[in-house]
Amino acid sequence: MGLNEIKAKKNDLITYGIVIILFAIVAVMVATGMATRHMQSILVPVCINIILAVSLNLVVGFLGELSLGHAGFMSVGAYAGCLFAIYTADILPAAVRFPLAMIIGGVVAAVFGVLIGIPVLRLSGDYLAIVTLAAGEIIRSVIINLGFTGGAAGLKGTPQDSNFIIGFVVVLITMFVIMNFVNSKHGRAIKAMRDNKIAAESCGVNLNSYKLLAFVMGAFFAGVAGVLYGHNYSILTADVFDYNRSIEILVIVVLGGIGSIRGSIISAIIITILPEALRGFADYRMLIYAIALIVMMLLNSSEKGREILSKLNFRSLGSLLKNRGAKKEVQGNDE
Amino acid sequence: MMNNQEIKSHETRFVPIPSVSMLPERDIDKGPVLEVMHLGIDFGGLTAVDDFSIAIGKTEISGLIGPNGAGKTTVFNMLTNVYEPTRGTIMLNGKTTAGKTTAQVCKMGIARTFQNIRLFSRMSVLDNVKVGFHSNIDTSLFESIIHGGKYKRVEKETTEISMELLKFFNMEGLANAQAGSLPYGAQRRLEIVRALATEPSIILLDEPAAGMNPSETSELMENIRKIRDEFQIAVLLIEHDMNLVMNVCEGIAVLNYGKIIAKGTPSQIQGNPAVIEAYLGRRKDK
Ligand SMILES: Nc1ncnc2c1ncn2[C@@H]1O[C@H](COP(=O)(O)OP(=O)(O)OP(=O)(O)O)[C@@H](O)[C@H]1O
Ligand SMILES: [Mg+2]
Numbered sequence A: 001m002g003l004n005e006i007k008a009k010k011n012d013l014i015t016y017g018i019v020i021i022l023f024a025i026v027a028v029m030v031a032t033g034m035a036t037r038h039m040q041s042i043l044v045p046v047c048i049n050i051i052l053a054v055s056l057n058l059v060v061g062f063l064g065e066l067s068l069g070h071a072g073f074m075s076v077g078a079y080a081g082c083l084f085a086i087y088t089a090d091i092l093p094a095a096v097r098f099p100l101a102m103i104i105g106g107v108v109a110a111v112f113g114v115l116i117g118i119p120v121l122r123l124s125g126d127y128l129a130i131v132t133l134a135a136g137e138i139i140r141s142v143i144i145n146l147g148f149t150g151g152a153a154g155l156k157g158t159p160q161d162s163n164f165i166i167g168f169v170v171v172l173i174t175m176f177v178i179m180n181f182v183n184s185k186h187g188r189a190i191k192a193m194r195d196n197k198i199a200a201e202s203c204g205v206n207l208n209s210y211k212l213l214a215f216v217m218g219a220f221f222a223g224v225a226g227v228l229y230g231h232n233y234s235i236l237t238a239d240v241f242d243y244n245r246s247i248e249i250l251v252i253v254v255l256g257g258i259g260s261i262r263g264s265i266i267s268a269i270i271i272t273i274l275p276e277a278l279r280g281f282a283d284y285r286m287l288i289y290a291i292a293l294i295v296m297m298l299l300n301s302s303e304k305g306r307e308i309l310s311k312l313n314f315r316s317l318g319s320l321l322k323n324r325g326a327k328k329e330v331q332g333n334d335e
Numbered sequence B: 001m002m003n004n005q006e007i008k009s010h011e012t013r014f015v016p017i018p019s020v021s022m023l024p025e026r027d028i029d030k031g032p033v034l035e036v037m038h039l040g041i042d043f044g045g046l047t048a049v050d051d052f053s054i055a056i057g058k059t060e061i062s063g064l065i066g067p068n069g070a071g072k073t074t075v076f077n078m079l080t081n082v083y084e085p086t087r088g089t090i091m092l093n094g095k096t097t098a099g100k101t102t103a104q105v106c107k108m109g110i111a112r113t114f115q116n117i118r119l120f121s122r123m124s125v126l127d128n129v130k131v132g133f134h135s136n137i138d139t140s141l142f143e144s145i146i147h148g149g150k151y152k153r154v155e156k157e158t159t160e161i162s163m164e165l166l167k168f169f170n171m172e173g174l175a176n177a178q179a180g181s182l183p184y185g186a187q188r189r190l191e192i193v194r195a196l197a198t199e200p201s202i203i204l205l206d207e208p209a210a211g212m213n214p215s216e217t218s219e220l221m222e223n224i225r226k227i228r229d230e231f232q233i234a235v236l237l238i239e240h241d242m243n244l245v246m247n248v249c250e251g252i253a254v255l256n257y258g259k260i261i262a263k264g265t266p267s268q269i270q271g272n273p274a275v276i277e278a279y280l281g282r283r284k285d286k
Helices: A003-031 A037-041 A043-063 A070-087 A094-120 A125-145 A164-182 A185-195 A198-203 A206-232 A243-256 A261-278 A279-283 A287-300 A303-311 A317-321 A328-329 B004-013 B025-030 B072-079 B103-107 B127-134 B139-144 B151-170 B184-195 B214-231 B242-248 B267-269 B273-285
Strands: B032-041 B046-057 B061-064 B088-091 B108-111 B204-208 B234-239 B251-256 B260-266
Touching: A003 A261, A037 A043, A043 A070, A043 A164, A043 A206, A043 A243, A043 A261, A043 B025, A070 A094, A070 A125, A070 A206, A070 A243, A094 A125, A125 A243, A164 A185, A164 A206, A164 A261, A164 B139, A164 B260, A185 A198, A185 A206, A185 B061, A185 B127, A185 B139, A198 B103, A243 A261, A243 A287, A261 A279, A261 B103, A279 A287, A303 B108, B032 B234, B046 B072, B046 B088, B046 B234, B046 B251, B046 B260, B061 B072, B061 B184, B061 B214, B061 B242, B072 B108, B072 B204, B072 B234, B103 B108, B108 B184, B127 B151, B127 B184, B139 B151, B151 B184, B184 B204, B184 B214, B214 B234, B214 B242, B242 B267, B251 B267, B260 B267, B260 B273, B267 B273
Parallel strands: B061 B234, B061 B251, B108 B204, B204 B234
Antiparallel strands: B032 B046, B032 B088, B251 B260
């Protein structure tokens, strides 16, 4: 086994370690009554945002394409999974129904990923971003205007099966799948495409199918996150899946460090807790996100800025926890 | 290396076209791996390459030379279907590449490097080579996600052969470095290693000596011969360094304004008045 693989494996283990330790701390806090009700209420949203961010990072960080339709896939998954759960609520026990609902939500979102991906993935860069944004918005308006989704009034009656432990398990599964995938033959092909399309193609990588694969995998996990979301509230409305939601996920990915799974996880935790912790933050959330995005883009687009970022280790927030080796990772990113 | 049987069965069917090959007699001995007939491409009104015909033997080192803008890189882009030719046919081991994607052409056995280096700069040197082995690794998506026994075995094998290939070019010490951080000469070498990893029957090198110092260039010349001798494949290279071309190439084609103006051995090319006027002479004036 090469040194790099050992390093990659160690890196993954550290990420698992961080997540498991955080989970243990929270579990103890809940068990001992240290966690308030309010604190407990954001545990599932934290898990949902981690799943969304890690899966979007597959598209943005590893495939290198800007997708702004993640909330759209999330909503498709949410409605598919919740409708299934509503119709089978009396037949199936929760232990069977909920995992099945998540798989169905993920698969339906993945099917939408294929349907949207085939025409859309011919584009790249700004065009891809705009079209995925539009696709997400179209999905939302269709859901609002359909009868069986509950329309604008929302979908009621989903069993509230989501809880922190299930959320944590799904986070671990998401991490396992995406981290393994990224280090495999398939993941290498996707990273190669990101670095140089023509060279990747000249090495025998079928660009369209690998691009679609990454996109569809991202959509699958967005759908699963949607099902978790739908099972966490008594009513599901399409409004929450608007483009602001997509942008919020993108902000999490960018702040955590494009291409850094650990960064996405830590960033998701912080960005979910922040509006709850700081009173004023919630009102100015979108404004602050916009400023954060612009600052990150500006810093990323210049040599000096990238230097500053690598000094701050901002590009992979997660590497704050592990300074050794992180600098090297960041420096080499420049073309 | 690969497709050995195909090459053999093709040998018997092949009818040599002496006027097309650069080295008629030797081509018949070796059998052509690549046969290009009347290849041409127009960009809008501009005919960039026209009536380009060559045949290259199975283990022949050939050169494609010509002044700047003559259309050499365009020929490579057509051979790998990065550009779709407007006219003509390309036969690799007796099979046409028409209608194939660049990725499929790679699988058929044409590998290349680029005039402007195109590495996977954010990936490690080893991973760059492993991407070269992409088509020859048969790991399903499921295995890529689960990382089971078969995945680990295949991955280990891929790492081993990649390291061997790197060792062959004295690059094993750089395996874990980031490709984009390598010095220029090593980047060019890595491109060659990555191309060889696709297990081609012919490798196309676009100005492999560009930007190299004399000692790097002479090492490159060694490597080009080594590639042919060890891997038993054909090499077609574009190069402005006449010393390199005349020393390593067995056959040379000269391109000027998109048309072949001469074909032959190094000594024939050096003595050809049209070539001297179009290319060598002009360079001497500089
Ligand atoms: N995609 C394209 N669209 C239009 N014209 C092109 C395109 N690609 C190449 N050309 C033109 O074709 C001609 C040949 O270019 P090419 O790059 O093949 O030259 P070259 O022989 O490789 O030159 P050099 O030695 O400078 O690398 C040039 O006039 C170039 O402008
Ligand atoms: Mg050129």
